[in-house]
Structure formats: structure tokens, C-alpha cells
Amino acid sequence: MKLSLFSIPILLSGALMIASSSNADTVYLKNGKEVKGIVVEDYRDRITFSTADGETMISKADIREISFDSEEDNLVQLAGQAQVRGDYSTSFYYYEKAFKMNPASKMAKDGMVFLQGYLYRQGQLKKEADVAKMADFENYGGAIVGGEPSRRDELTESFQKLRDSIGITLNASDSGIVISGVELRSTAWEAGVKRGDRLIAIWSKLTGYMPLKDVVEMLLKKSPMETRCTIERTVAVAIDRSKALLAGVSDLIGCDFSMEFDGLTISKIYEGGSSAAAGIEAGDLVVDIDGNPTRYMPLKKAIDMIKDSNEDTVKLTIRREVVLWSQRGG
Amino acid sequence: MANGPRQYRRRQYLVAKKFQLKYVGLILLLMYITGLLCSYLVYYTSMILLGEKLASVYPQGRLIAIVRMVNLRIILSMVLATPLVAVIGIFLSHRVAGPWFRMESYLTDIAAGNLKNALTLRSKDELVPLANKINKVVDSFKQTITSQRAHLDKAVKELEDLKKSVASHPADTAILTKDLNDVEIEMAQIGKELDKYKL
16 A cells, blocks of 8 residues: 555656657747647758658748757757857857757757857957958058959859868769768868768758758858768678578677667677678767668667668668868868 | 553654664565556556657657656656655554564563563554553453462461461361361362463
């Protein structure tokens, strides 16, 4: 009797937690309608919204407001809006608050780190400009010198800058922004970026549906130290059929999977395995297995797909965060 | 009981440490088992009812994160409930351990032959019926012993009279016979009372 009394609060708190945790994000449309679901991808001009009827794209032009289930997502949204307005200090404040609320929030962390660097860089530039101005004043008695910067072929100039600073060449394709070239011994080459990789996000901001010009601009608008990018690559991993019938996925392709907040993740790589040979690293996110997206796929199903495959290889599409350190003089 | 409704408050709650801690441990163990069982039932029932729907809307990673968070919070709430349950356990076990402790010292007294006092417990205590039975048994012993003592005293007195009669000259046979009969009657009474005990 006493025991059931103790178990009631535990039972209730468990049920309440499930109920409170499974609230959905709400999108308020400009036409007065509201839709409940989960925002799974946030692009500059649209969102991918998951509902009971499947995924759907909603243009941001049609959205009046998005109310996220978690408080930190709402703060990240506010931070993003402030950033667009150019109010960087407010934006930093919101990112920092969201990060304190949930240190696991990649969006909040990336936004915070980026703005920290960006604000520092702006301060430095202002100081440099002031010093130059003072020098000009002393040399020429305050006369305005220099002319309008040349505006000819800005994009070509930006591409050149990108090649010089990070060491990559970008191309827009149907599958998104593709890295069409990597300069030898450049910062991108050192970070393990390869030709043919797709550039998915810069500082956790998705580059999909974004004009190439804006992506280049985003990359050049970097913090003084680093630029964090997410790249995507499809690799063929050989399945080792010599292993016993009951072999686990670690025996078959030389890696272990785990289900993390961002999705199906490589938790461990075994030396000498085919995953290591294919260039997969621990921490890589697996977004697709043999053409099947893993977003709604349970861990067991993903493992079974590899185990039950009749092919000699399995095609894994992985996403990885790379840090591109700024080059001096870049 | 014989002392009337005397009210007293126990100040010490850990009267029988070993017994009470064992009791608290048992309550905690059963709480954990019940808690885990309930969590398991809540988790599986909701997954059976909502699992498919949730899995088609929530990306797997987020769904698993929610489940992990729920598990973590259940464990946390059990950890937080532990001191509270331990205090309640000590308080409840004290209602058993208090009487237990009193009975033990009371029975030690009885074994030493002290039948003067009755066993008194508080009305809210556990084991009150048992204490009443013990009091009844001790009361019955007390009555038997008092009665036997009276018979014995009487028999001793008759024997003294008999001694006097034998010493006087000449001895009166009729008186001697009467005294002997009286002693026999008292002895028979003691024997009769002892007969009710099965040994």
C-alpha cells in the first residue's frame, strides 16, 4: 500500500515528462492557418516541416511566425532574426542564452562562436581603419584619398579570394553546392575536404536553396580564426563477407553506429576495417544508406539494412563538420 | 495498561538501528522495482500507442533523445525521492521497532521474574494486539502464582500447627488427622492449578 503511494508521483512525472517532451513546433502561416509538426531543416528561404502526413516544404515568405517546442530553438530563431537585422550584439546575447540553456545545441554554439569571432574582427577592422584614417590625415591634411573600389566582376574576385583563403572552388548543382576543387595544402585540404564533397552548412546554417554568390559571401565573412562547415560525401564501404553469419555491423564494415540527437552517428571506427579504408571517421553523421534516408530510421533497421544487404558494398552518405582555419594573409 | 493511559513521546526514532535500516532498505528496493516497472509500462504502453505516429514525425535522433531524457528524469526523481522515502521509512519502521524494543526489554524483565508491570504501547503503534496478548498471559501467570502462594502459605501454617500438636503430650490424634488433611487439601489445590499447564 505504501509502495503504491511512492510509485504514483514517479508514474505521474514520467507520463507528464513524455507529454511535455512530445509537444510539436507550430508554424503560423500568413493566411491565418497554423500547422503543427517538427522543423527538420531550416533553410534561408524555406523550412522542411515534418508532420503526420510526411515532410513538406514551407516557404518562409508564407510564414508569419514559428513557435518552437524547445526554448533554446526559439532563442536561436530570435538570434537569427537579430543577425539578419545586423544587430549582432543582441544576436550574440540570444545565442549565448540558448547555449547556456542547452550546451548540446549545435546551432546555438556555432552562432555564438561565429559572432564572437565576427564582432572581434569588426572591432579590429574599425581600429585598423581609424589608424589608417589618422595616418592619411597626418600625411595629406585630411584630404579624401582613394577612389571607389573597383566593382568589376565581383564574383570572380570573390571566387579568387575563396581559393586563396580557404582553398576551395564551389559550383552550384542540382544536389546543392558542390566543392569542385580543393587547392593542395590549403586549409580545406588539411581539414580533409575532398573534391566532389557537398557543402551543406556554414556555421550550422544550411546552404541549400541559396545562390552560390551568397554562399561564397558567407564563407568569406568569416571569423578571424575559423570557419565551421558541414560537408557531405557519399562513400562506398566494402562489406566483409568472410565474417561469420552472426557477425555484427562492426565485423562487416568496421564501425559501430549510435543514435544521437542529430541522427544516426558513427560511434567507433575499427582500425583496418573497410569504413576506415573508405575515409569514414567517428562522429560522422550517416544521412543515407544505399539511397534510403536515415532521418526516421530506427538504429536497428539501419544495422539490419547493412547486415541483410546482398551487395559487396554499401553506399553511405555521411555528413561531417570540418573546421577551416584562416590562413595568414588570406 | 494497569498504569492507565500514560502519554509519552519517543524522542529517538532509530530505536532498533539494524532492524529499521533493513526495513528502509526493503522499502527503497521495492520503490525502485515498482518505479522501474511503472516506467517500463508507461514507456511501452506509450510506444505501442504512439510509437508509429511519433516515429513518422520525429526524426529518430530526437525521439531517442526524448526517451533518454524521460529515463534520466525518472532515475533522477527516484534519486531525489530516496532521502524522503528513507525518512518516511524510519518514521514508519519506528512504529514497529519501538514496540519491538519495549517488548524485548519487558520479556527480559519477565524472564528475571518481575511480573509487577504491564506492557504499555501507544495507540498508534503496530503490534498492539500482540502486546495485549502478552499482558493477558502475564496476568494469568500472576493470578496462578498469587493463588499458589496463598495455598502454600496456608499449607506451611498447617504444618507448623501439626508440629506443635506432635510436640504436645499427649498428642491428640483427632487434631493431628485434621491438620494433615488440611495440608493435603492445600497441596491438592496447588497440584490442581498446575494441572492446566501442559508440559
